[in-house]
Amino acid sequence: MSSELTITAVTVLCLLGVALYGLLIVRNLFQVIIALQILVKGALIALVLAGKISGQINLGQSLAVTVIVADTIVAVVGLALAVQVKRYTGSLDVKNLSTLRR
Amino acid sequence: MFLNLFLLLAAVLCAFQAIRARQMLAAALWLACTSAIVAWLLYALGAQEVAVIELSVGAGLVTILFVFGITIAGEEIQEVGSLVPWAVAGGIALALIGLVAWFVLPAQEASTAVSEPSFSVMVWENRGLDMLVQIGLIFAGVLGILGILAEKETAEEQARASQKTPTSTPPLPQPQVITTDAHQDTPIKEAHA
Known part of the structure; x- marks a missing residue:
């Protein structure tokens, strides 16, 4: 991978790590949802990055749109x-x- | 390169602040900043369509929903400790991320460019089933919220009904003092404490 794509992959890993850490330590329900949102954002970048690496970025984008809708729900x-x-x-x-x- | 490094640091900082913020409103705003930076990162990757959707949905709609929910439920600052000690949680997260990095980082770019259809053809024709699933998801979300809100209304109605109807002991009749003033049309009732 080029250096830009490697840095993006590291960004994905850092976001996933922060989200996992948050899911383990927080007790507030709002913060649990926020941690889930951050986890999904990491997965979103990972999908587009995988599409970019494999030369099929439109396929990655179409999958990312589905993930955004599910994440919002x-x-x-x-x-x-x-x-x-x-x-x-x-x-x-x-x-x-x-x-x-009850 | 430097732009990607800046986006990496900014995204991780905003995400960490969203987790660590004590006030929920501040956490929602940090999450909106994270979404905006992720949208910028997606744009830099060449995924302009998803970047626009992420910016409008992630940084806009979801933030509004969070603010709405926090307004209804109210701020609650957690003073108690976490479920798992932070050192154990950090260790587990680092181990899992290291495992993912072990598989992901050696990935190589495709040597030959693959010819693929445009984004609209990919979304509406090749991934048409996904679009149907998304429509079903949106309806499921709307029905779920309607169900939750309907349950709340019935609970309130039950509470009101239980307040109106006496249960076991009927209330004692209140002593009444009726004045015989000819100038007043209605009698005056005085309740003793």
Whole structure:
């Protein structure tokens, strides 16, 4: 790979690392969704980078569009669930999710 | 080269700040900055169409949704510790990233350029099934949100109904003092504490 593509691959790895670290340490539901968003952004760049490396960048772009749509739906539903958890339990802590059981 | 290095550092810094920010509104804004930098990176890679979509959806729509959700749910600053110690979490993340890098970084560019259709042909014809799946995903998301909001309305209605109907002990009748003033049309009720 050229140096620019290598730096982009390192960017992908760093974003994935930050997102994994965040998923492991955060307890706020909003921050969990933010970590998921960062994880998907890393995967998005990886798809386009793979298309660029293999000479099929339009294929990578079409797959990236699908990922963006799915990521947005995940964010919307996750935020709606977080708001409901806050209403039912009074907290956004992940540990309080077990109290949703009736 | 220097542009890519700058984008690398900026994206990682913004992503880390989005994770570490204590206020949720600041975290949402850091996430929007990350999306904008990712869009710039995609543009530099030659993926202009995806860069525009990422900039409008990732930095625009998702940020608005986050601000909306934070406004409804309210700010909550976590003072307690994390589920996993930060050293263990960092070690696990580094190990997984090192494993991915072991497989990804030796990749080589294709020696010969592959002839491929344009982006619109690729999206609407070659990947037409993906578009149908995206439409289904959008409808599923809308139906999911409607279901969640409908559940919230019924819960509120149940709470109101339980407040209106007495359960076990009927309230005691309040003592009333009726004045016989001829100038007043309606009697005055006084409730004792």
